Amino acid sequence: MAFPYMEAVVGFMILMHFFETYLDLRQHAAYKLPTLPKPLEGVIGQEKFQKSRAYSLDKSRFHFLHEFVSILMDSAILLFGILPWFWKKSGEFLVLAGLNAENEILHTLSFLAGVMIWSQITDLPFSLYSTFVIEARHGFNKQTVWLFFWDIIKGIFLSVIIGPPIVAAIIIIVQKGGPYLAIYLWGFMFVLSLVMMTLFPILIAPLFNKFTPLPEGELRESIEKLASSLTFPLKKLFVVDGSTRSSHSNAYMYGFFKNKRIVLYDTLIQQCKTEEVVAVIAHELGHWKLNHTMYSFIAVQILTFLQFGGYTLVRNSSDLFKSFGFDTQPVLIGLIIFQHTVIPLQHLVSFALNLVSRSFEFQADAFAKKLGYASELRSGLVKLQEENLSAMNTDPWYSAYHYSHPPLVERLAAIDKSDKKED
Numbered sequence: 001m002a003f004p005y006m007e008a009v010v011g012f013m014i015l016m017h018f019f020e021t022y023l024d025l026r027q028h029a030a031y032k033l034p035t036l037p038k039p040l041e042g043v044i045g046q047e048k049f050q051k052s053r054a055y056s057l058d059k060s061r062f063h064f065l066h067e068f069v070s071i072l073m074d075s076a077i078l079l080f081g082i083l084p085w086f087w088k089k090s091g092e093f094l095v096l097a098g099l100n101a102e103n104e105i106l107h108t109l110s111f112l113a114g115v116m117i118w119s120q121i122t123d124l125p126f127s128l129y130s131t132f133v134i135e136a137r138h139g140f141n142k143q144t145v146w147l148f149f150w151d152i153i154k155g156i157f158l159s160v161i162i163g164p165p166i167v168a169a170i171i172i173i174v175q176k177g178g179p180y181l182a183i184y185l186w187g188f189m190f191v192l193s194l195v196m197m198t199l200f201p202i203l204i205a206p207l208f209n210k211f212t213p214l215p216e217g218e219l220r221e222s223i224e225k226l227a228s229s230l231t232f233p234l235k236k237l238f239v240v241d242g243s244t245r246s247s248h249s250n251a252y253m254y255g256f257f258k259n260k261r262i263v264l265y266d267t268l269i270q271q272c273k274t275e276e277v278v279a280v281i282a283h284e285l286g287h288w289k290l291n292h293t294m295y296s297f298i299a300v301q302i303l304t305f306l307q308f309g310g311y312t313l314v315r316n317s318s319d320l321f322k323s324f325g326f327d328t329q330p331v332l333i334g335l336i337i338f339q340h341t342v343i344p345l346q347h348l349v350s351f352a353l354n355l356v357s358r359s360f361e362f363q364a365d366a367f368a369k370k371l372g373y374a375s376e377l378r379s380g381l382v383k384l385q386e387e388n389l390s391a392m393n394t395d396p397w398y399s400a401y402h403y404s405h406p407p408l409v410e411r412l413a414a415i416d417k418s419d420k421k422e423d
């Protein structure tokens with residue numbers, strides 16, 4: 001008898017669901033704590049603390065429901081053979097439309113169109129509730145229902161344009177195959193990611209947000225001065241109208257080699273003082289100076305290559321396909337099945353990546369501190385935490401598993417610690 005791959009995958013998914021729910025319960029208990037953690041007493045206002053508690057608890061309750069529905073649907077799709085049924089139906093649909101169902105590319109696109117419609121419909125109640133009930137209740141939501149649906153329409157439009165050529169290319173590469181398939185697939189994804197990184201900010205991001213150059217003034221001068229003192233090749237400095245959707249705030253940078261751009265959310269500029277924004281940028285530039293961006297990029301490339309390598313090993317295993325209910329071996333289905341079989345590894349990898357990411361955050365904080373921004377970074381981080389109503393009390397297991405950024409208490413302690421060393 002062949003190994004019951006599908007049952008093992010579903011079993012593991014359910015096991016992981018229990019484990020993650022246990023972590024969520026631990027974190028939920030931390031949200032309920034009625035007092036601020038000691039180091040934040042007197043740093044965070046009582047009113048902000050109460051608001052952040054209410055917001056976190058609201059989100060947490062919703063998260064339990066969302067996760068439960070997701071695991072129920074995902075296991076049912078696998079256990080009841082909905083995947084092969086859907087594949088068959090999408091072939092029949094092609095025939096009805098007068099197209100050639102023997103063509104794997106067309107069949108795959110028909111299948112993916114169905115998957116997209118299905119996921120849009122099943123996600124909709126959750127994203128509507130999250131945006132217009134939870135975010136709105138806590139004063140974050142700034143978007144209208146019209147803008148919400150317009151975003152979805154633009155998203156679908158984009159996937160219809162970008163998706164098919166990519167899907168077709170992957171299928172052709174796999175069909176041509178050969179012993180170096182993993183290298184070809186990785187090479188394709190590598191080029192694709194470079195193209196997307198170049199085109200996304202120019203063609204796609206402006207479809208959703210307005211990017212305007214940061215106006216001349218104190219803030220612009222300070223950031224430019226900081227960038228040139230670090231020889232950071234700052235080509236453009238933008239403000240994005242994040243406030244049209246949400247009052248959450250942020251800043252980020254992107255671009256290759258000598259062509260870097262920094263984007264500030266308008267909400268960040270409204271919420272923080274000039275020196276605090278500059279301190280946040282100093283932290284971001286720390287990521288660049290310390291090569292964090294490069295390391296992350298390389299890590300993603302290695303992981304992509306390993307995934308494709310694993311895929312090429314199992315892509316012809318008829319046992320694996322049969323276990324998931326397939327007699328044929330379409331490329332896309334092979335990729336989907338493979339993705340499911342490596343779920344245990346993916347959890348380990350994301351845990352490890354979070355671990356590395358948190359140490360990068362400490363390093364970037366220390367970098368900003370070394371440039372003399374300790375107190376501004378401190379107050380900037382506190383303000384962002386307050387304005388975003390981020391969780392003040394965190395469970396150590398939960399944050400170790402999920403957080404890509406260290407909890408505020410730990411970041412402040414680390415900034416203070418390096419303070420004392422220099423005294």
Ligand SMILES: [Zn+2]
Pocket residue numbers: 283284287360361364
């Ligand atoms: Zn950072």
